[in-house]
Amino acid sequence: MLITGFIAELRSSGIPVSMVEAIDAARALRHTDLSDREMVRASLGATLVKDARHWDAFETAFEVYFGLRAPGPGAAATRDGADAALIGGFGGGAAGEADLDALVDALFRALRDEDDALLQAVVRRAVAGLSGWEPGRPVGGAYYLYRILRRLDVDSVRARLLDQASSPGFSPLEERLAVEELDLQIESFRSRLRAEIRARLVADRGAGLVAATLRRPLVEDVELSTATREELAAVERAVHPLSRRLAVRLARRRRRGRVGRLDVRRTVRRSLSFGGVPADPRFRPPRPGKPEIVLLCDVSGSVSAFARFTMQLVFSLSSQFSRVRSFAFVDAVAEVTGFFGPGADFGEALQRLGSEARVVGFDGHSDYGAVFGQFVEHHLDAVTPRSTVIVTGDARNNYHDPNLPAFERIAGAARALYWLDPERHPFWDTGDSVIGRYAPLCDRVIEVRNLRQLEAFVEQVALPVARPVRRAG
């Protein structure tokens, strides 16, 4: 059945769907106008997806399983005829040069007049005629999309539309709005193309296979060191709300739990209403100490994305720590705390970090040993018995000396030292990774590859109860 396949697909993309919810979805469909795709989408969405972050994954799966199916041959011929009539100038069959011009022109008219039917006809025609479709070819849609956009020369269509949009009577503000709206329209044209391509892929290879090609990890599971640019952008958008949630949670946990010391004044005053018997003792609100954090982040190539999210998360939580100092390094170390002042824009801060902080000393290859040596020499006063030191990096030392004595001095000065390694555990200690040599000196070495793990770690470090007792030695 379609719905069970769909639910299985949601589960494989990481959305938790319980039995009860599956039953609810089936019940909901009984009260849904099944001829209306949007209504079906709303019903399934409301019953199966309970987290706004999962919506994208749901949409993708929905498009695949409930996409517009290709009609039968008879209907297809009529529709092609109608499309050709709409677009005009079509001889049918493969698109020749004249037909291509007609199609581009139709696209132009559709976007200019916001003509929905014409736009859809263009989409169908373009996918049929311009994509260079090869049945059975195991590709995602991106390849075909690229080919179509290039043949249609969408950029020059956009330029023509821009000329039209900016009539001389427009104020600059109106003009800009018009440009923005045009870009949104073109984006919607692209996503229609994508949907049409997907529908054809499904017809070609079946829903299950296509869904598997399109499956993307949920934002919290995106592997930070190998993420694409779009994925990183999504992660960045997710970090802010995540840190807000985390801050609220931490503040709450800290306030609850343990009661503070006896408040003598208030207890005595209260005892007056019981004839001088202190029947209702009062306590001061608890004030557990907040940890002090020293971040030491490798910002070289492959691990830089990871370092930056760690910094971003820790800094947006700075109210939860008594003090945060951070250092960035490649083969030289520099303090970057000042870059992240209150109200600082994180993107700008990162740019400054790249251009102003002197984190590259010699050749731009990570040299952990040299960095730890420098740190001990210049910045060891940052580490006090109350600080928790967090080192992030893959410990790929390019075969330099790991300088264990220096690292040991840092570990010895700190209350606790954690190492976050963004590499998968099986790759540790392979090649030039020396994580195993540093590990005995750390309180814990933790594999942190995605936001979910990072969140869990930060929460644990920030809570006073969860911190380990200072180890001996």
Added chain:
Amino acid sequence: MNEGPAAVAAALRGRGYLADDRIAQVVHLARRLEKPVLVEGPAGVGKTELAKALAGAYGHRLIRLQCYEGLDESKALYEWDYRKQLLRLQADRGRAWEEVEPDIFSEQFLLARPLLEAIRSPEPVVLLIDEVDRVEVETEALLLEVLSDFQVSVPELGTITAVGRPMVVLTSNNTRELSEALKRRCLFLHIGYPTVEREREILLARVPELPESLAEQIARLVRSIRAHPLRKPPSISESIDWARTLLELGVSDVDAEIASGTLHVLLKYRADIERIEESLAAEGPGG
């Protein structure tokens, strides 16, 4: 079909709430499946408003439970009115405890808080549990019995079951993850920022004196502002405030200067205002 989502949308429209297809369908489902709706979304997109409009549209009474940190049973469910009980005991001085006990633990001495009130109400009600993400996880459990079985257990009285199932709307600003158990029991509705067309209609519905051309301009501008990376993008309630402000100022046509001058109605953070001011000023002619 007079009871479909279209009817829901029409009923809500009658109360000045413009529901899109998705909202209408989810509300329709909630009524049919008798399940609570968990509404999530940024502040000011009309989550609470939805519950109010629903109550108005169907002529139900609205019972509201405003959640806050530290909310407990005695504020959400019920409490014994101990002062009244004490008075009763004093009045009954001399009677044996066995006689008095069933007396003072009767419904007469029960102070119904919103949840119990909604369950006991003989006429149909809409129960609004506002900002449910503010209560602690433990308190959330308190809601589960009410939301799944529509009943409340009072140890001294037994179980009180709902006469008619109330329609339940929970809202959340997503400051923390709600428990799986709670989410499982609800239909989920995420309300985001509206499209330009819908926002324009909302503006016209909420500010009837607004000229259509101005509503269109406001909706387009607000959409454009939302596309910037802001700490708090303007939501519907803010664009309504903005529309009222512009109307009050007698503006019929918004240009960059007027927009800059009234941005504080739309945006709540200095950094956001500065960012948008900059981008409004940045466009030279021909840019």
